[in-house]
Amino acid sequence: MKIMESYDWKNLSFGYLKTEYNTRCNFTNGRWGELEISSSEYIPMHMAATSLHYGQAAFEGLKAFRGKDNRIRVFRLNENARRLQHSAIGIKMAVVPEDLFRKAVLTAVKLNEKYVPPYGTGASLYIRPLLVGTGAEVGVKPAKEFLFLVFVTPVGPYFKEGFKPVDIMVCRGYDRAAPLGTGRYKVGGNYAASLESLELAHQKGFSTTLYLDPKEKKYVDEAGPANFFGVKNNTYITPSSNSILPSITNMSLQQLSIDLGMKVECRPVEFDEVPSFEEVGACGTAAVITPIRKIIDPDTNKIYEFCCDGKPGPVSTKLYNKLISIQCGDEPDLHGWLEFAD
Numbered sequence: 001m002k003i004m005e006s007y008d009w010k011n012l013s014f015g016y017l018k019t020e021y022n023t024r025c026n027f028t029n030g031r032w033g034e035l036e037i038s039s040s041e042y043i044p045m046h047m048a049a050t051s052l053h054y055g056q057a058a059f060e061g062l063k064a065f066r067g068k069d070n071r072i073r074v075f076r077l078n079e080n081a082r083r084l085q086h087s088a089i090g091i092k093m094a095v096v097p098e099d100l101f102r103k104a105v106l107t108a109v110k111l112n113e114k115y116v117p118p119y120g121t122g123a124s125l126y127i128r129p130l131l132v133g134t135g136a137e138v139g140v141k142p143a144k145e146f147l148f149l150v151f152v153t154p155v156g157p158y159f160k161e162g163f164k165p166v167d168i169m170v171c172r173g174y175d176r177a178a179p180l181g182t183g184r185y186k187v188g189g190n191y192a193a194s195l196e197s198l199e200l201a202h203q204k205g206f207s208t209t210l211y212l213d214p215k216e217k218k219y220v221d222e223a224g225p226a227n228f229f230g231v232k233n234n235t236y237i238t239p240s241s242n243s244i245l246p247s248i249t250n251m252s253l254q255q256l257s258i259d260l261g262m263k264v265e266c267r268p269v270e271f272d273e274v275p276s277f278e279e280v281g282a283c284g285t286a287a288v289i290t291p292i293r294k295i296i297d298p299d300t301n302k303i304y305e306f307c308c309d310g311k312p313g314p315v316s317t318k319l320y321n322k323l324i325s326i327q328c329g330d331e332p333d334l335h336g337w338l339e340f341a342d
């Protein structure tokens with residue numbers, strides 16, 4: 001199949017571009033129906049659907065990559081399937097079986113094959129599975145009907161800088177999640193809760209916010225829509241916290257750090273420890289690795305600087321190159337992270 005010729009793949013930003021098909025499956029009468037293929041961008045929904053009123057909505061984000069061999073590889077699909085199951089349980093929705101998730105994702109990618117960006121452009125196909133309560137309720141209770149949907153869209157880097165260091169701002173005035181809340185699930189409400197603080201950071205010229213733990217504001221939580229990591233003494237250090245999303249990219253970087261002979265620590269990270277890091281970064285499917293150049297703390301007027309002459313640090317660079325080489329099929333997939341979609 002031919003790749004779309006009209007796109008400027010190298011300069012693609014992270015946004016929605018229409019593709020041709022999406023896959024859908026409805027949960028009614030206590031079970032999942034058949035997977036359907038749709039070419040509509042719209043969802044017919046009852047005005048009293050629980051997703052609209054009570055936030056019964058969860059989503060996922062994963063990517064497909066075109067290799068030098070022209071084959072299409074999807075990264076760690078099974079982990080995203082598992083995380084969507086946790087999110088569904090967390091907000092009382094029907095659980096999508098892994099087989100259904102796999103079929104819906106691989107079918108959506110295959111049907112939109114020509115939108116998978118060419119090898120070597122830095123762009124990829126972003127896959128967005130979505131699970132929403134469609135059943136009508138007026139009392140606060142879970143729906144009995146749900147829709148599971150997968151759409152895809154070609155994307156470039158999430159932060160316009162790409163693999164270049166960004167500046168971020170500590171956010172003490174807002175929390176994206178509560179200490180015992182839904183931060184560890186990928187549910188819509190967490191993102192709604194982050195919008196005001198993100199807009200504030202953008203207005204002040206920062207790429208994103210650095211959230212501290214919502215209970216004490218003592219520990220680092222995460223960096224906007226991405227996890228946070230630091231490097232020091234040949235060790236990859238990343239926060240463990242109940243209010244952050246367990247990132248699949250972070251999990252992969254921890255494995256790659258071990259493969260590179262480093263130590264890994266996943267533990268609470270006090271904000272006061274941050275200045276001692278040699279390198280810091282944000283990581284996620286959309287963000288990949290985004291090195292952090294400066295962390296500005298508006299409450300103390302302190303500025304913490306990282307990176308060598310504004311360039312990404314050596315460990316972040318090594319990890320980034322390793323991750324994208326595996327995803328594109330340039331390096332062997334030693335951990336079984338890839339599934340072919342073609």
Ligand code: PLP
Pocket residue numbers: 061222224225226227244245246247248249250283284285286
């Ligand atoms: N943290 C948040 C809040 C996110 O939205 C994401 C994106 O999915 C991540 C972290 C990174 O997770 P992953 O690497 O699985 O994409």
Ligand code: COI
Pocket residue numbers: 060061062225284285286287
């Ligand atoms: C991702 O990295 O997949 C995300 O979901 C981040 C953001 C677009 C919500």
